[in-house]
Amino acid sequence: MTSAPADSVDALIEAEFDKLDLNHDGRLDWADYEILIDRYRKTAGVNEDDRRIQELRAFYQLHWLELLRHSGAAGDSLSRNEFVEATRRTTGDTNRLDAAKVGGHVIFDLVDADGDGSISRDELGRYLQGVWQIDQSDPRYDFDALDTNKDGVISRDEFVTGIQEVLHA
Template sequence: MTSTAPDVVRLKLGRTFDTMDVNGDGYVDWSDYQQLTDRYISVFGLGRNDPRAGGIQAFYQMYWQELLRHAQPNGQRLSRDAFIEAHRLASVDTSRLNIVEGCGHAIFDCMDTDGDNEISREEFENLLRKVWKISQPDAIETFRRLDLDGDGRVSRQEFIRAAHEYFYSNDPDAPGSLLFGHL
């Protein structure tokens, strides 16, 4: 008897969909992403004219368009399966937007409120608890795993590495796979 290894990337993207589907209607649309963008701006105290606010807004608008471009034609909303498949396709198609790199940098820029090119545990907790509305203790503890050099801060490079692991790694224990807690 053979068993099939779990598709960890699918599980992670499914978790992202569940978090994004704010109203629980089984679909994600632009309004869900606009709410997410508004939370970034509010939580990290970005003024509407702050380049980081414009950056996160512009990134998510392009990100959303890439998801729609890679989804089967079905209007302006995505079901769970369409969302997962569109993410898989968009994450490897860098012809218009590299969503993995762009996502990591745009989010990092918002979190790095003091501009020191590192994020503190508090900044990371704000991302999870206040922006993504995730409070699982194992997700909060992920900060320690993301801090590869153990200096108590997550550098931009460490965070971008985690973004790559989130989108591409089938290792459920990779630090980036744990961004929102254990699967």
């Protein structure tokens, strides 16, 4: 796979910032991630003590700390520019956390609502809408592109690989 130009990767990361700034204050902090985790919980229809939510929270806590470490920011929040730079550095440094791989597996467990080991078109649509308020018709989140073996479902490997390809572009 060819790497995308730096400016297009930055644009993807900036779009992620916009989706993550859930309290709309122009900065990312842990409160934004708590809102995100609650969206996952509500979309999955589970409560706080569900193991999958606990794993998601642990993943996001470690990821957040890695972002802060790589940002060099003095406080506990990140501006858009700090987030872009920290994301690039965190994604490139898999010594402590391979965010694409670990996050992919943790998120897969929540998106696979019926626990059958695969993600259906409906499950992906529910996840995109419920967690990210994204319409499944958005070409960046194309089910068919993730279903690389064209069997009508997204396997764990296909899901994790898709996330890795986006984050490591």
